Every structure is written in structure tokens, then in C-alpha cells.
Amino acid sequence: MGWFEAMVLGLVQGLTEFLPISSSAHLRITAALAGWDDPGAAFTAVTQIGTELAVILYFSKKIGQILVAWFYSLYKKDWRSHPDARLGWLIIVGSMPIVILGLLFQNDIDHTFRDLRLTATMLIVFGIILLIADRVGKQERILDDLSVKHGLGFGFAQALALIPGVSRSGGTTSAGLLMGYTRAEAAEYSFLLALPAVFGSGLYKLTDIGKDGQTAQWGPTILATIIAFAVGYVVIAWLMAFIKTKSFVPFVIYRLALGVLLFVLIFAGVLDPNAGPAI
Template sequence: MSWFESFILGLLQGLTEFLPISSSAHLRLAAAFAGWHDPGAAFTAVTQIGTELAVILYFRKDIARIVSAWFRSLGSRQWRQDHDARTGWLVVVGSIPIGVLGITFQDQIEGPFRDLRLIATTLVVMGLVLGAADWLAAREEQGGRHRAGRRRKTLADLGVRDGLVYGFCQALALVPGVSRSGATISGGLFMGYTREAAARYSFLLAIPAVLASGVFELKDAGEGHVSWGPTIFATLIAFVVGYAVIAWFMKYISQRSFLPFVVYRVLLGVALFALVGAGALSPHAGESAG
């Protein structure tokens, strides 16, 4: 991998990790369209460490409060009733599904799941799911006929059931094209959470899973055509760009809908289907490139 490739892929990772459009799909597509070698699951997992460090920096006050309360709850029953401590426990519980499924389906994640036809399918399907969830949230916020006037939930309403649902939604992102934030935000909106609450918890929930995945994949990083230098460079780029994207995204969703992301996902998926169907792009493009 050249330094230019690592710069572009790091930039893409930072731009797309927190938007509901799938960073893993965009890294895979960038390689396919440019004729580069597929960077692989290990490269993706390691560069995600950079974006998660951006999450930790942006939400540092929330995270420090949650971690402190969680540790106190280990030895105090009273602290277990604290909202921040409960949030910490729910993040732990919600991280179990993706950990178990990630290990179980590791071979598929690094192989068949990277087929461009599957990515096109997940882009379209999960785009429509996000659109439906966003539409439902908008109707409720406007006091429409569907569950008219019901208050959208905040993180203070988060319980074990919702925490597990969030966790299983996050696990769907093991398939490129699903989008970790897209799946968890969609799940949150369907469960009645505000856009801001769904996005905030999505980012917090991702921290243990992504960091663990990145550390786990370190053993495979720097092998083959992807050396350590470009991988570290891409991770740094992803960190800087990712922080800026988080700041923008949290402001954006407080006032606007996810419709632009839904349209983008569907159009990209349809275009990808058309290119593969016409033979202009192989479903395995990039996998054998030098």
C-alpha cells in the first residue's frame, strides 16, 4: 500500500465511520474503483482505533463520568442505581453480541462478506430501514397519528432490554455496508429514542467493540501488501477527520433528518448493482490487485 492510498483510505475512514453510510463499505469500494488491493478487515479494524480515539476525546467528560460511576458500582449496591453506572453496565452488556458473533464469523467477515453484491444489498436495505426509522421518529416528534405526541426517549430511559437491542443492532455492522452507526441509530429510533440520544449511545457503545477488534487485528496488520507505516498514517488521518465529523454530525442531527444519508445509500447501492450486473465491475474487484 502506498502512502497516497493510506491517506485516501484514512480520510474515508474518518469521513464515513460516524455517518450512517458504512465506513467498511467505502474502504472496500475505494479499493475496487481505484484498482487497489482490498485493504482487508485487519486494516479497517486498526484504522477504526483512530476514529474511536476521536470519540473518546469528544465525549471525554461523559466517558470519564460513566467509567468512574461504573467502577464505584462494582463495590456499592447504591451506585448501581446511578444512571451513569447503569449506562456503563449496559455498554458492557451491549458489546457482548458483536464480540461473540465477530469471533464466530471471523472467516466470513474477512472473505465472503466483502463481496460487492452483498455490500450493494446491505447499502440499499439498511438505507431503507434507516429511512423508515427516521420517518417514524419525525411523525412522533410532530405529534402525528402514529403514537401521537408520545415523548421520545433519552438515555435516562435506557434499560437492559433496549441495551441488548442496541447491541444486536451493532452486531449487524459486521457485514460491510450495514454501518455501525446506521444500524444502532435505526434501532434506537424504532425503540422511541431521540435522534441525538440514539447517535450518542451508538458512539459510546462502539468504543469497547471497536477498540477490542482493532487490538485483536493488530496481529494481522502490517502483513501482505499493507505495511505498518501506511496503516499508522491512515489511523492518524482517521482520528483527525473523525473528530471533526463527530462535532458536525451531533449538531446536524439535532435539527435535521437522516434523509440525505438514506438517499445516498440507496443510490450508491443501486449504482453498484448496475456496475456489477453490467460486468463493468467484478464483485471481487481489488481482491487480486497488486
């Protein structure tokens, strides 16, 4: 992977990580269209650390409150019912599905799930699910209403994003809307819930960077991560303002159009569904 390629993919990662359109799908598609090698699951996982650092910066006050309340809840009984302490515990609970499934399906994540036909299918299917959730969700609940059952619901939705095309933010936000949470609250919890999983995945995959001549090397990966951080912060700020007054319909239309276009390119022979080595 060259420096220009890393710059482009870092920009794509930052632009798409928080939008409900699947950053992993866009990294995969961008590389395939440009004729580059598949950047691989390791590159995706590590560059996502950059976008999650943007989450920490944007939600720093809220994250600080959660950490303080959670820490106190470990040894002070009266803190265990505090909303921020409960949120901290439920982020841990909600992270369990993706950790377990990520380990169980590690080989599929690195290989089988990166087939562009599957990516196109997930873009369309989960675009429709997002549309339904956006239309039928009651949007009455806030994060103080979060329960263990709902935390696990968010968690299993996040785990589906192990498949490129699903979208971590799209899947978890759809689950939140279907469970009655507002767009802003569902999106905020989606971003917070991603922190343990993304950092865990990124650290786990660090040893795969520069492992051989085919995988991404350290220099370009670091550059892409820095770009993803800067661009990601701007996108978070824009999205949180956008969804307070607008629906997810524009993202649904985009997902459907991209999924259909991807199928057309594949069946027309323009794109190989396994373009680039699956690494």
C-alpha cells in the same frame, strides 16, 4: 499498500465512520474503484481505532463520568442505580453480541461478507430501514431510559455492521429510533457502544498488519489511523449538531443511490464483485 493509498483510505474512514453510510463499505468500494487491493478487514479494524479515539476526545467528559460511576458501582451499592453507572453496565451488555458473532463469523467477515454485491444490497436495505425508523420513531426516550432489553437491541444492531454496507452508526441509530429514542441520544449511545467493540477488534487484528506481502503494512496503516482520527473528530462535531434539527433523509438518499450505482457497475462489468484479493 502505498502511502498515498493509505492517506486516501484514512480520509474515507474518518469521513464515513460516524455517518450512517458504512465506512467499511466505502473503504471497500474506494479500493475497488481505484484498482487497489481490498484493504482487508484487519486494515479496516485498526484504522477504526483512530476514529474511536476521536469519540473519546469528543465525549471525554461523559466517558469520564461513566467510568467513575461504573467503578464506584462495583463496591458501593448506592451507586448501582446511578444513570451513568447503569449506562456503563449496559455498554458492556450491548457489546456482547458483536463480540460473540464476530468470533463465530470471523472467516465470513474476512472473506464472504466483502462481496460487493452484498455490500450494495446492505446499503439499500438498511437505507430503507433507516428511513422507516426516522419517520416512525417516537423520539421520546433519552439514555436514562435505557434498559437491558434496549441495550441488547442496540447491541444486535451493532453486530449487523460486521457486514460492509450495514453501517455501525446507521444500524444502531435505526434500532434506537425504532425503540423510541431521540436522534441525538441514539447516535450518542451508538458512538459510546462502539468503543469496546472497535478497540477490541482493532487490537485483535493488530497481528494481521504486515503479516505478509498482501496485507497492509504498519507505516501506511498508522498514517491512515491518524488521518481517520483528525477527520473523524470534525465529522462527529458536525453530525451531532446536524441531527438536532435535521432528519437522516439525505443519508438515506445517498445510500440508495450508491447501492444502485454499485449494482450497475457490477452488472456492467466495470467492477468485479470480488475486486482485489479477499484477505
